[in-house]
Amino acid sequence: MDFALSAEQQQIRDMVSEFVDEEVVPVADEIDHEDEYPADLVSEMAELGLMGMPFPEEYGGSGLDYHSYAIGLEEISRGSGGLGTIVAAHTSLAGNMLYEFGDESQKEEYLTPLAAGEEIGAFALSEAGAGSDVPAMETTAEKDGNEYVINGGKLWISNGSVADTVTVFAKTDPEAGNKGISSFVVKPEADDGFIVEGTEEKLGDKGCPTAELRFDDLRIPEDRLLGEEGEGFVHALKTLNGGRITIAARGVGIARAAFEEARDYANEREQFGQPIGEFQSIKHKLADMDTKIQAAKMLMHKAADKKIRGENYIKDASQAKLYASEVSREVANEGIQIHGGYGYTKDFPAQRFYRDAKLNEIYEGTSEVLRNTIGDQLLEEA
Numbered sequence: 001m002d003f004a005l006s007a008e009q010q011q012i013r014d015m016v017s018e019f020v021d022e023e024v025v026p027v028a029d030e031i032d033h034e035d036e037y038p039a040d041l042v043s044e045m046a047e048l049g050l051m052g053m054p055f056p057e058e059y060g061g062s063g064l065d066y067h068s069y070a071i072g073l074e075e076i077s078r079g080s081g082g083l084g085t086i087v088a089a090h091t092s093l094a095g096n097m098l099y100e101f102g103d104e105s106q107k108e109e110y111l112t113p114l115a116a117g118e119e120i121g122a123f124a125l126s127e128a129g130a131g132s133d134v135p136a137m138e139t140t141a142e143k144d145g146n147e148y149v150i151n152g153g154k155l156w157i158s159n160g161s162v163a164d165t166v167t168v169f170a171k172t173d174p175e176a177g178n179k180g181i182s183s184f185v186v187k188p189e190a191d192d193g194f195i196v197e198g199t200e201e202k203l204g205d206k207g208c209p210t211a212e213l214r215f216d217d218l219r220i221p222e223d224r225l226l227g228e229e230g231e232g233f234v235h236a237l238k239t240l241n242g243g244r245i246t247i248a249a250r251g252v253g254i255a256r257a258a259f260e261e262a263r264d265y266a267n268e269r270e271q272f273g274q275p276i277g278e279f280q281s282i283k284h285k286l287a288d289m290d291t292k293i294q295a296a297k298m299l300m301h302k303a304a305d306k307k308i309r310g311e312n313y314i315k316d317a318s319q320a321k322l323y324a325s326e327v328s329r330e331v332a333n334e335g336i337q338i339h340g341g342y343g344y345t346k347d348f349p350a351q352r353f354y355r356d357a358k359l360n361e362i363y364e365g366t367s368e369v370l371r372n373t374i375g376d377q378l379l380e381e382a
């Protein structure tokens, strides 16, 4: 196992890191406070090729491998957790659905503007009654001549209210359980019957709109079906597997931000005539925080490396996402503790890191569901 980043990976890390320090960190508190989609920042990122990192240049992307993309996403999330979600939902989920399961003309028409960052993507799987239990979804897509008519609704859709292209999952055969789910491309502007019901007021992850969507006799041409009817559940699982690597990267990025802020504070803040960092209990907190971050990072890199080598990475992606998410929340919690009372106020970003980190344990597979997946994989390996 090689523990060093390649020259290309170092280059992407340094480039994104510089952009984040100059353009994202200075506005991160404002994004958190205003909770508005940062369209200008996303346009700047598109110009730098950060909205289509893992896609080939022929489809408008930057032609990086998925591992380099995860490294870039870690840096973006270090600046803003909300921005991390915007890029991850757009790229790992919506973009990857088109890249992996779209035919040539679907890739050309729908992936290219997403990868170039000219358009924004969303991935609409979850519903009010179907979060962890995906096959419980009630949205249907009924064939009518050479069209599908979609009815139902989706909840918690990141980028859902600003997206130009939404990959939507619906049942084409409601009696067939998970084998009756299909996936489609929906264009909110062009397709009548696409309704944004509203957006959620959330604990964190601000700037990324999380929308409730309704489909009211939404008609789409049959060539918007991705792959074959009945393949949607497999599309979702495969896409979420890859997505988990980047949510692990988001966790690592937020944890790093929380750690660095707390370490600097520990050096500056004096009590009893000395910097609080000199108290052994604070020093040990910092030691534990960094140790956990390094371990989470290793899991993230291992999963990303296995993915680009074409190996089975289901367990690795779940472990990386599970561990990095819990570490992110734990590190952010200790970050607040190191700040004492100041950490509990909005004068310091420590509380933002905590609020942003918490989401990691919920979306793209809750920690409980990931433990099920990891356990299943371990038993299969026996």
Ligand SMILES: Cc1cc2nc3c(=O)[nH]c(=O)nc-3n(C[C@H](O)[C@H](O)[C@H](O)COP(=O)(O)OP(=O)(O)OC[C@H]3O[C@@H](n4cnc5c(N)ncnc54)[C@H](O)[C@@H]3O)c2cc1C
Binding pocket: 089, 123, 124, 125, 126, 128, 129, 130, 131, 132, 133, 155, 156, 157, 158, 159, 202, 205, 210, 359, 362, 363, 364, 365, 366, 367, 368, 369, 372
């Ligand atoms: C901010 C945000 C953004 C999101 N973005 C998207 C998006 O872009 N696209 C999208 O499709 N979805 C998105 N989601 C939805 C997210 O993936 C779901 O919230 C998540 O899958 C959990 O589903 P649920 O909320 O219905 O919880 P439930 O499934 O009802 O779970 C409730 C509790 O029960 C536990 N539980 C459930 N089943 C099991 C089980 N089998 N074993 C053990 N424990 C179990 C869970 O772990 C959890 O603790 C987003 C959610 C949030 C909050």
